[in-house]
Amino acid sequence: MYNFTFHRPTTVRQAAGLLARNPDAKLLAGGHSLIPVMKQRLASPAALVDLGLVEGIVGVELKGRSVSIGAMTRHADVANSPVLKEVMPALASVPGSIGDPQVRNRGTIGGSIANNDPNADYPAACLGLGATIITNKRRIAADDFFTGMFSTALEEGEIIVRVSFPVAKKAGYEKFKHPASGFALVGVFVSKRGPDIRVAVTGAGANGVFRVPSFEEALKKRFSPKSIEGLTIPASGMNADIHASAEYRAHLVGVLARRALVKATA
Amino acid sequence: MPAVSMTVNGKAVSGDVEARTLLVQFLRENLRLTGTHVGCDTSQCGACVIHVDGIAAKSCTLLALQCEGAKITTIEGLAAADGPLHPMQEAFREHHGLQCGYCTPGMIMSALDIVRRRGNDLDEHTIREQLDGNICRCTGYHNIxxxxxxxxxxxxxxxTTQQAAE
Known part of the structure; x- marks a missing residue:
């Protein structure tokens, strides 16, 4: 790992100031993606701005019909949040499936979303629930936020403060977990909130997380696994690597979507 | 070089470190607390597990500077050098839960975190699932x-769900 200067602001404003003064700076959240990448010298920022002491960006709160999660809330704390387990257990199950217990003790929702790893779980939950990503500058709909593999709508100097998830009565997440890494080989989040039906897929797309309009359309008639029985998506545009071919990933999207629907309608 | 200070096993410690110094390097090289091991250095194996403010973390994936002001517990902090072993250490000895011993400090620190989160009455399934972040390459996991x-x-x-004999 190359050396860098290290900064520990205590407010979002200070953090934004440090980013402005250090053009080659990166934000450090839980550090469980960034530090490994820096060790491999795939990233070598000149400065790190640690969000660990920043006030007011931790915690899970029910606000009306939404759940608001602070950007620096650890995976373990989201997974074990009593309020979230009560109103939307499907969302609580997402961070509970990330990595291992020690990783969940450090990793954060803001870090995961900002990184937008194509195999990460949280992007599927954000897109699958129609979340809003709230930064120090603006509110961004999940549909506009994830712009491709490891790429987001975040601009220079923009800091995720919290993520707001509308409470969906019916929701479910199912992933095919890579046995070594714990990442989603494919993961599918489904939800129904009034007329808004969403099917979001992580791990499969060559360009990161995506929705499946054909499944969503079929589910409008009836939100049930039966409604998408036999439906498939094409292998073109799917990721292929040593772990799975594009065809296999496309196949898993259908299988996991049906399993997620079984959970959502149980 | 930036200065860092924290509490390690109940003692206030400080040192000057490069910003890129990992917590595990600070523990092993500056403080000479070599009970915390580095196995993979890629957050997979769990040989480097310590507690930060009572919560298990992999010290190969934390910067020392991130732990400024924190309370760290390492395997050395569980029992006095001349006293009886911590009950979890004693159980590993009693049940032959180690062979070469390389993974053991991390296993024990993770075991204490499982007790913190899941209580004292643990079934086999829970333990195996919660040991996901710790790898043993010689005995297998049965005795662990x-x-x-x-x-x-x-x-x-x-x-008690005691963490340390500080």
Whole structure:
């Protein structure tokens, strides 16, 4: 790992100031993606701005019909949040499936979303629930936020403060977990909130997380696994690597979507 | 070089480190607390598990500077050098929960975190699932799982989920 200067602001404003003064700076959240990448010298920022002491960006709160999660809330704390387990257990199950217990003790929702790893779980939950990503500058709909593999709508100097998830009565997440890494080989989040039906897929797309309009359309008639029985998506545009071919990933999207629907309608 | 200070096993410590110094390097090289091991250096194996403010973390994936002001517990902090072993250490000895011993400090620190989160009455399935972040390459996990179940029970008898004999 190359050396860098290290900064520990205590407010979002200070953090934004440090980013402005250090053009080659990166934000450090839980550090469980960034530090490994820096060790491999795939990233070598000149400065790190640690969000660990920043006030007011931790915690899970029910606000009306939404759940608001602070950007620096650890995976373990989201997974074990009593309020979230009560109103939307499907969302609580997402961070509970990330990595291992020690990783969940450090990793954060803001870090995961900002990184937008194509195999990460949280992007599927954000897109699958129609979340809003709230930064120090603006509110961004999940549909506009994830712009491709490891790429987001975040601009220079923009800091995720919290993520707001509308409470969906019916929701479910199912992933095919890579046995070594714990990442989603494919993961599918489904939800129904009034007329808004969403099917979001992580791990499969060559360009990161995506929705499946054909499944969503079929589910409008009836939100049930039966409604998408036999439906498939094409292998073109799917990721292929040593772990799975594009065809296999496309196949898993259908299988996991049906399993997620079984959970959502149980 | 930036200065860092924290509490390690109940003692206030400080040092000058490069910003890129990992917590595990600070523990092993600056403080000479070599009970915390580096196995993979890629957050997979769990040989480097320590507690930060009572919560298990992999010290190969934390910067020392991130731990400024924190309370760190390492395997050395569980029992006095001349005193009896911590009940979880004793259970590993009793149940032959180690062979070469390389993974053991991390296994024990993770075991204590499982007790913190799941209590003293642990079934085999829970232990195996919660040991996901720790890898042993010689004994297999059978005796480790037995040791953790027994150690957790023993800690319960003492009426404690004690972390450290600080």
């Amino acid at each position: 799982v037995k040791a953790i179940a027994a150690g957790a029970k023993e800690m319960g008898k003492g009426g």
